[in-house]
Amino acid sequence: MSEEAAKGPARLPILMYHGLHADADSRGRFDPVYSLAPDRFARQLDWIQAQGYRCMLLDEAMQQRGDRALVISFDDGDLSNIEVALPLLLERGMKAEFYITTAFIGATGMVSADDVRQLAAAGMGIGSHGCSHAFLEDLDTTALMSELDDSRCRLQALSRRPVDAIALPGGRGGERELIAAQSLGYRHVLGSVPGCNLRTRGDRCLQRLAITRNLDMDDFAALVRWQGLAPRWLQARHAALSLPKRVLGNHGYQRLRERLL
DSSP: OOOHHOOSSSOOOOOEEEESSSSSSSSOOOTTTEEEEEEHHHHHHHHHTHHHHHOHHHHHHHTOOOSSSSEEEEEEEEHHIIIIIIIHHHHHTTOOOOEEOGTTTTTBBOOOOHHHHHHHHHTTTEEEEOOOOOGGGOOOOOOOHHHHHHHHHHHHHHHHHOEEEEOOGGOOOOHHHHHHHHTTTEEEEEOOOOOOOOOOOOOOBBEEEOTTTOOHHHHHHHHHHTSSSOOOOHHHHHHHHHHHHHHHHHHHHHHHHHHOO
């Protein structure tokens, strides 16, 4: 038995980022929970590199059998993806997946069409985050298929490459959304349920680890390694938030979140 096999099933941590902002006055769309300070992001990249993780695109990572594959992903298409994240990644020879909401392209604080082309030309992954960022599980079948297909077609035209991965907006979606996406040619569907992807299967969404603004380095390391209390806390937080989402519905929960922030 190899050393890697002896360690047990290979994990695939997929890190979920949004914008990189020093403060609310930074370019882009600042979020008090999900906007990470650029210097903290840089420290996380350096830690990833120092620990021997191989930061790669999702397709390549899914084929790995070791325990050092890792995927960085960004949701929405914030302007900081091109202005801050891309230079930091290129400096370290790293790649990341960018899941872009196509209706946001060219909007204030978001990437432009040329930015999407630049990300693709730099070797980054381009994936869908829907057209309008509507929660897909709230849509009827016709609207769902339109969100999935229209965003994919536009991103393929911009990137000039196949787009076969989608990150569910708000992480909302289940079997219906998974089957619909796969019927249109998506091979990978990513949610926001926290986990380490011990076994990647085609009949469920990939798990991701939300990296938030106040996450310290010790907890960041624990999440990537999937050890200690940090992963349990993240799972508990996700479970606790699922109750008000069910009671209030997606839009009711979103309005409550906006008022609280």
